[in-house]
Amino acid sequence: MAQAWTLASRPNGTPTHDNFALIDVASPALEPGQIRIANHWLSVDPYMRGRMNDVKSYTPPFVLGEPMQGGAVGEITESAAEGFAVGDLVLHMAGWRDEAVIPASQAQRVPALGVDPQAFLGQLGMPGMTAYFGLLEVASAKPGDVVFVSAAAGAVGSTVVQIAKAKGMTVIGSAGGADKCAWVSSLGADAVIDYKDGTPLIKQLAAVAPNGIDVYFDNVGGEHLDAALGLANERARFAICGMIEMYNTGAPTELRFAARIIGARIRIQGFIVSDYMSRAGEFYNEMGGWLQSGQLVREETIHEGLASMPDAFLGLFSGGNKGKMLVRV
């Protein structure tokens, strides 16, 4: 019998284990065109929190009682689809479960780039593309820019740090706690600020950005966004990728420095990575090269077993991951 995680109830604020239930699911015979996949790696991402609310957004809400979805890498164990053979590794969106039965058209063969397959859930997947296009396209970051990135120890943020350094930018990261900050430094960040150390963020940012910032890559929102507004140089560009600070609390974002948008002519642009899918080729070329040459450090925080999926997910909101959060099934 296959198993899958379902949303038992919609979280009100920070999710708890009670919101999740592991259920038995049928393991049906394949219809023509379908494949059966044994999932090896399940992706764990902050955006999934949004799908737990019953509101219209760019991804539909999870349906209570049904298996949840998310990125996954697995191995084909049975195939009724031409061109897909048992043993092939595929990427797909039927995560949060151990076995997936889907049309082959919804799966993508893991590219043969000589890197671990789970990299396609991280730096070579959505988080990597988010970092790449968010920094270079949405924020129009250029060599010489001073870039501030929040959640710099996360899957997206740590990749932003490294792409920015590879492109000749000055990088300031924020992370929570000495251990993560040291790690972000080791990735090449020119300065790191610890948002947990009790000093107001804007003071910390001002101290390490005496000439202001040209780019802000936002994964956090709230106080981070406000500090970035306070220190933004003329014509600064903000790529708004995530606002994890408010996903659970739902508290309003308080901006003391909103009026600087006018005088400094700040551009704030929200984006979601799927808008850049048609340009994945550019991304694979450049990122694949960096990964293969060892220029990009890939870090993963791995939880073991399907049962650990809620733990891994809840860990995203308590700072439980360095780099990409994954579950190995």
Added chain:
Amino acid sequence: MAQAWTLASRPNGTPTHDNFALIDVASPALEPGQIRIANHWLSVDPYMRGRMNDVKSYTPPFVLGEPMQGGAVGEITESAAEGFAVGDLVLHMAGWRDEAVIPASQAQRVPALGVDPQAFLGQLGMPGMTAYFGLLEVASAKPGDVVFVSAAAGAVGSTVVQIAKAKGMTVIGSAGGADKCAWVSSLGADAVIDYKDGTPLIKQLAAVAPNGIDVYFDNVGGEHLDAALGLANERARFAICGMIEMYNTGAPTELRFAARIIGARIRIQGFIVSDYMSRAGEFYNEMGGWLQSGQLVREETIHEGLASMPDAFLGLFSGGNKGKMLVRV
């Protein structure tokens, strides 16, 4: 003896009459290249509040005890500059006073477009250019877009309403009180909401924008900005021109809908009109034509006499103006 308004003290919150003092100023003999101007019209603009604070911004702070500055139209009464004759009407920035002595290089002859000279402080001046480039360039507004503009009875907002209608857009304006709302309607707005009527703005906006908004032209900030975020369609563009709501209070901007920036891929762009000075020709061509043909309604709220300048200025923050606020000297 000439007279000028000076800032006697920096306002803390909403300015009061105590912050201003009318002082006698010297009426010096002209140096070569200078002109003497009898001011006829003084411009009264919200951005002047920013110059009353002692903070670095895109315009320097007013100096305590010295004559304040601002747009003005006057007549040359004496000239020591070639090409400038007594009787010429000029535009310049030595407002807040009855007589100005400045280098002719800092004055611009009022263009002969057959409209009243004070129009060059309003629809044919900075407020008009702000509306024109803010709407069409900064917000990339196109025919068919649903445009929301706050402070729609103000000098900038009322011009935005009319340009948007001239360009085939649907326009929703906000204004304070039934009289102003009726006037904004009369300018062609498809819907007007009264921000003073006690109903939450977002409810009012949702009622008149059942298909959301594509463009927001912000003169107010705060709750207006938040409502616009809440109702913004995918790829909506916000031109951030002013945040009069917070100029005096300094209270933080509370945004409940900030996270919509991400999913809806909203672009928020601050601007100041002087960035578009090099393109003034485009503006004069199009706006001049509309004004001469009567397609654009020009409305002015006029206070009489130099002594009324603080009254006029304070009126900006209590909703005391319809259209452009002016003082006639």
